[in-house]
Amino acid sequence: MPSMIHPNMNSNKLPVNYPHWLAGLKKQIASAQQRAALAVNQELIRLYWQLGFDILQRQAEQGWGSKVIEQLSRDLKQAFPDLKGLSRSNLLYMRAFAEAWPDFNDNDAIVQQAVGQIPWGHNLVLLTKLKTPEQRLWYARKTIAHGWSRNVLVHQIESALMQREGQAVSNFSRNLPDPQSELAQATLKDPYIFDFLSIGAEARERDIEQALKQHITQFLLELGAGFAYVGRQVELNVGGDVFYLDLLFYHLKLRCYVVVELKTGDFKPEHTGQLSFYLSAVDAQIKSGQDAPSIGLLLCKTRNKLVAEYALRDNNKPIGVAEYQLAQALPADLENQLPSIEQIERELEGD
Incomplete structure (x- = not known):
């Protein structure tokens, strides 16, 4: 049998x-x-x-x-x-x-x-x-x-996430196709709240970068859904000259790299030129054929909205500009909510 x-x-x-x-x-x-x-x-x-x-x-x-x-x-x-x-x-x-x-x-x-x-x-x-x-x-x-x-x-x-979401100054509508431009705009906030960092208001950029890396879970929560951490001080070699990205992320829904640059002072128009250069390098050296164009986010201690709008107007790289705060008081309209x-x-x- x-x-x-x-x-x-x-x-x-x-x-x-x-x-x-x-x-x-x-x-x-x-x-x-x-x-x-x-x-x-x-x-x-x-x-x-x-x-x-x-x-x-x-x-x-x-x-x-x-x-x-x-x-x-x-x-x-x-x-x-x-x-x-x-x-x-x-x-x-x-x-x-x-x-x-x-x-x-x-x-x-x-x-x-x-x-x-x-x-x-x-x-x-x-x-x-x-x-x-x-x-x-x-x-x-x-x-x-x-x-x-x-x-x-x-x-x-x-x-106050509802009031902050989608409020960053950007040129996404001119440099990204729909619906990616709308999603990218909704992804960014203004201001970003880093109240989980135990550092002083006068901290240097490297101090903030290091603190954000140490508190990456809280940082990703503040950035929002879809962000994946790639690295800090990511090295780029361009024609023998070495440059370092403050922070590099990949956004799973946008399918693109996001370069985050930190500035501890006021926003200045020349910051967009530096970030545009970094985006060109990332697109040439890191981005794959399946990835969408990389996006830049400038985080400044303060920024003049009109100056930022002018600086981004003729820039052909998708960039957003937002402020960050190291401490956040409870919004006035919530303080007495019992x-x-x-x-x-x-x-x-x-x-």
């Missing part, structure tokens, strides 16, 4: 294609887990909205006071002892959530696809740190797109 053992198998060895099959199974399981977690979160957010909406309605119709909320919290905890998040404070946050999104349950795809897909803790950050639905939706979408943790979301709000996320966490820990 012929053997039924497959030629690719024996009794002591795994099939040749087993690792590939296993990798595929792991991917399927991880994807299913992610979908299940997302579905559970969406149902929880929907439940919290419904509870908050009911409280809002009864307060408006029947004049419910704080004692009713306290009693409701005790009764719900007794009925569902294993369910967290039923404290008086969290019930009040549910009320605030329903008040902030009155149309959440009316098949409002825009709201549900944003705030309905992020965890409750993230939604509390949006409620307590931001004032308008437009701001909350913007940060909710960014959270989903980039997978921000709650701490990262807090940092991005407190650094309670803080730390207070929220302490209250919820007591559930």
Whole structure:
């Protein structure tokens, strides 16, 4: 009787294609887990909205006071002892959530696809740190797109990312094709906040470069999604003369190298000439045929916007100019936003 053992198998060895099959199974399981977690979160957010909406309605119709909320919290905890998040404070946050999104349950795809897909803790950050639905939706979408943790979301709000993104002076619209020029513009900020660096305001360029390298994770977070670190003081040999790039990155979505030059003083028009030269050298020596033209970013301590615009007007290399700050005070419109996320966490820990 012929053997039924497959030629690719024996009794002591795994099939040749087993690792590939296993990798595929792991991917399927991880994807299913992610979908299940997302579905559970969406149902929880929907439940919290419904509870908050009911409280809002009864307060408006029947004049419910704080004692009713306290009693409701005790009764719900007794009925569902294993369910967290039923404290008086969290019930009040549910009320605030329903008040902030009155149309959440009316098949409002825009709201549900944003705030309905992020965890409750993230939604509390949006409620307590931001004032308008437009701001909350913007940060909710960014959270989903980039997978921000709650701490990262807090940092991005407190650094006013929405107001800074896409604000650098550039000549991208003249030197890059659409839609790359729009994406490149949206990629840059003004100003960049380097408040994670423990160096003084009078630090030299090399000091800042070294500090940024040592804090590369925070630096990449501030640069934004898509940046991959290539190196610091990258050497270029041009006709026997040696030059050094302050910082070199590769942007995965733009598919191009990004040369970052740091200037500790005011922006000067001659800075664009130096950076243009570096971009030409990178395009000639490092860039591959599949890469898009390299982009330059000049980071200056201060810059006159009109001077920067004039300096870039007739420059044929794609360059952006932005300021950087070594320390950032909390924006005035956020200073009095209470309670803080730390207070929220302490209250919820007591559930």
